Amino acid sequence: MTEMVVIRAFLIIPFVALIVAVPVFWGWGVSWLDLAVAAAFYTVSTLGITIGYHRYFTHGAFRANRPLRIALAIAGSMAAQGPVLGWVADHRRHHAFSDRAGDPHSPWLFGTSPVALAKGFWHAHMGWLFGRDRTNVDRFAPDLAADADIRAVDRLFPLWVSLSVLLPALIGGLATLSWWGALTGFLWAGLARVSFQHHVTWSVNSICHMIGDRPFASRDRSANFWPLAILSMGESWHNSHHADPTCARHGVRRGQIDVSARVIWAFERLGWAWQVRWPTEQRLARLAVKSTASTAPSKGSS
Known part of the structure; x- marks a missing residue:
C-alpha cells in the first residue's frame, strides 16, 4: 500500500508542477543551469529505464557485472516510474499478453471505435497506473525477487525518487548561492523533468502501439515511431523490439538512432557488460519476410 501511495504521488505531483511551472515561471524563472541539470538527470535516469529496467532486467539482452547491475537499478x-521489481514484472506481463486480454497497458483492449480508441489511449498512456490490477512479481520476476541486491534497491525506491528531485535543488542552490536557484532547480530539473520523462515513456506504451511503421513480424500492434527516438533513447523503435525482444539494439536499421544501444556498446567495450545480444542480418531477414502479415491485429487484439 505504501509503495502504491509513493508511486501515485510521483505520478500526480510532477504533472501538476509542470502545469503550474510553465505559465508561472517560463521566460524568467528557468535558467540555463536548470536546463543543463534537467538534461543530465533526464539522461541518466532514462538510460536507467531503457538499458537497466528494460533491456537488461526485463529481457536479459546482456550480462552485467555487479556494480553496473546495481547502478542501473538505482x-x-x-x-520515478516504480520500483524495479514491479516495473519488470509489469513489462514481462505486457510481452506475454501484448495487445490481448492480460496486457496491463494495451490501447486495443476496448475496441476500435473512436470512443474505444480514446479510452484505450488514456488507459495505455497512464490510466492503467491508477487501477487495482497488480502484476504478480513472484510469477513474472522470480529471478529478480531472489536477488538480494535488487531487493535492497527495490525497498529503497522512495529514497532514490527523493534524491532524483532534491539533488537538482541542491545543485541549483549551491551553484547560484540562492534559495531561488534551489527552488527553480527543484521545479524544473526535479519535478517538471520527471513529469516530462513519464510522458515520453508512457508514449511508448500508447502511441507506439497505435501508429507508426511495422516492418517486422510481431504478435501485436507494436510500431516504430521515429519522432520519439531521441527522447526515448531508442525505445520508440517498438515494432523492432517486439519482433525480437531480447535484442540489445532496437533501432536495427540504418539511420535509426538508438542511444541506449550505443551506451550498451560502450559498456561492452569497457568490460562491464558481455554476452550482448546484437542483431544479425539473418535474424532481421527472417523477421522482415513476414512483415506484411504482421500489420494486421492478432486475434483478440482489438
Whole structure:
C-alpha cells in the first residue's frame, strides 16, 4: 500500500508542477543551469529505464557485472516510474499478453471505435497506473525477487525518487548561492523533468502501439515511431523490439538512432557488460519476410 501511495504521488505531483511551472515561471524563472541539470538527470535516469529496467532486467539482452547491475537499478528508480521489481514484472506481463486480454497497458483492449480508441489511449498512456490490477512479481520476476541486491534497491525506491528531485535543488542552490536557484532547480530539473520523462515513456506504451511503421513480424500492434527516438533513447523503435525482444539494439536499421544501444556498446567495450545480444542480418531477414502479415491485429487484439 505504501509503495502504491509513493508511486501515485510521483505520478500526480510532477504533472501538476509542470502545469503550474510553465505559465508561472517560463521566460524568467528557468535558467540555463536548470536546463543543463534537467538534461543530465533526464539522461541518466532514462538510460536507467531503457538499458537497466528494460533491456537488461526485463529481457536479459546482456550480462552485467555487479556494480553496473546495481547502478542501473538505482538509475532506473530515479525516473520515478516504480520500483524495479514491479516495473519488470509489469513489462514481462505486457510481452506475454501484448495487445490481448492480460496486457496491463494495451490501447486495443476496448475496441476500435473512436470512443474505444480514446479510452484505450488514456488507459495505455497512464490510466492503467491508477487501477487495482497488480502484476504478480513472484510469477513474472522470480529471478529478480531472489536477488538480494535488487531487493535492497527495490525497498529503497522512495529514497532514490527523493534524491532524483532534491539533488537538482541542491545543485541549483549551491551553484547560484540562492534559495531561488534551489527552488527553480527543484521545479524544473526535479519535478517538471520527471513529469516530462513519464510522458515520453508512457508514449511508448500508447502511441507506439497505435501508429507508426511495422516492418517486422510481431504478435501485436507494436510500431516504430521515429519522432520519439531521441527522447526515448531508442525505445520508440517498438515494432523492432517486439519482433525480437531480447535484442540489445532496437533501432536495427540504418539511420535509426538508438542511444541506449550505443551506451550498451560502450559498456561492452569497457568490460562491464558481455554476452550482448546484437542483431544479425539473418535474424532481421527472417523477421522482415513476414512483415506484411504482421500489420494486421492478432486475434483478440482489438
